[in-house]
Amino acid sequence: MTSPMEYGGAPEYGAPEYGTPESPDPAPAAASQAEINYADTGGDGPAVVLSHGFLTDQSMFAPQVKALAPEFRVVTWDQRGHGWDQSGHGGTPARGPFSYWDSARDLLALLDHLGVQRAVLGGLSQGGFVSLRAALLAPGRVRGLILIDTQAGQEDPAVAPAYEQMHEVWRTQGPGPVQEVVSSIILGPGRWDDWYAKWAATDIEQFTPAFRCLMDRDDITGRLGEITCPTLIVHGTADAAIPLAKAEELRDGLGGSARLALIEGGTHASNMSHPAEVSAEMLTFLRELDRP
Numbered sequence: 001m002t003s004p005m006e007y008g009g010a011p012e013y014g015a016p017e018y019g020t021p022e023s024p025d026p027a028p029a030a031a032s033q034a035e036i037n038y039a040d041t042g043g044d045g046p047a048v049v050l051s052h053g054f055l056t057d058q059s060m061f062a063p064q065v066k067a068l069a070p071e072f073r074v075v076t077w078d079q080r081g082h083g084w085d086q087s088g089h090g091g092t093p094a095r096g097p098f099s100y101w102d103s104a105r106d107l108l109a110l111l112d113h114l115g116v117q118r119a120v121l122g123g124l125s126q127g128g129f130v131s132l133r134a135a136l137l138a139p140g141r142v143r144g145l146i147l148i149d150t151q152a153g154q155e156d157p158a159v160a161p162a163y164e165q166m167h168e169v170w171r172t173q174g175p176g177p178v179q180e181v182v183s184s185i186i187l188g189p190g191r192w193d194d195w196y197a198k199w200a201a202t203d204i205e206q207f208t209p210a211f212r213c214l215m216d217r218d219d220i221t222g223r224l225g226e227i228t229c230p231t232l233i234v235h236g237t238a239d240a241a242i243p244l245a246k247a248e249e250l251r252d253g254l255g256g257s258a259r260l261a262l263i264e265g266g267t268h269a270s271n272m273s274h275p276a277e278v279s280a281e282m283l284t285f286l287r288e289l290d291r292p
Helices: 058-068 100-114 126-137 160-173 179-186 193-201 204-215 221-226 244-253 275-289
Strands: 006-009 037-040 047-051 073-077 082-084 090-092 119-124 142-148 231-236 258-263
Touching: 037 058, 037 090, 047 058, 047 100, 047 126, 058 073, 058 275, 073 100, 082 204, 100 126, 119 126, 119 275, 126 142, 126 221, 142 275, 160 204, 179 193, 221 244, 231 244, 231 275, 244 258, 258 275
Parallel strands: 047 073, 047 119, 119 142, 142 231, 231 258
Antiparallel strands: 006 037, 037 073, 082 090
């Protein structure tokens, strides 16, 4: 059994400093006193930290928290520029430009705050970008990786202009005119009124730094071989944002054992479109890690 869910804030962004000259930070974060919004199931089980995708928040992992918490200590958190509810409360603010290297340092600072020396890091899409960078910055802190519908590279140049155009519409007119297109890419078919309400409550001053972080990220494909921890790669066969080839590139490029699990019909947010299947793959991987 786990202790009741705890909510709180971690120390300042980016503390302590992790990294080497080989892992430069292309967009240093402005000094900030803002805290990280997170939830912790507690308990004595091995720690698993789940990092959400772009334009979502930690609530996207509710099915996985429910499935994993009886055996594992599960931590979810809101990354910079994300996490506001429908009334505009909560979240982790962005105080200016930042990079996924900054977010990786936020994640490591959260581990420090919680007294967790080592954890399995899981992430969907941008959450995978962050988890991969955390594994490069502090490999000794990472027991394993769970990479869901993610990649190591940059946005496809063929679609980047369309994303930039959608951002401009969002910036000038609000999310309404583009929300159905955006949700179809990220979440899949259907109406997503709860997410539409959250997007409408997000200040453009938060959305733009997060968008620039996404679009301007560096390519770490050439460094995948440095990551040697066991890895589970999960990918939906109906992912409209990241092609399967990118998941195969992760599997083939990582320096440790890596298994690719395909989720038939899974969207970009396959943990939401197919929660039972993704949770089952995660549980199998996590239990195998703990076998003698």
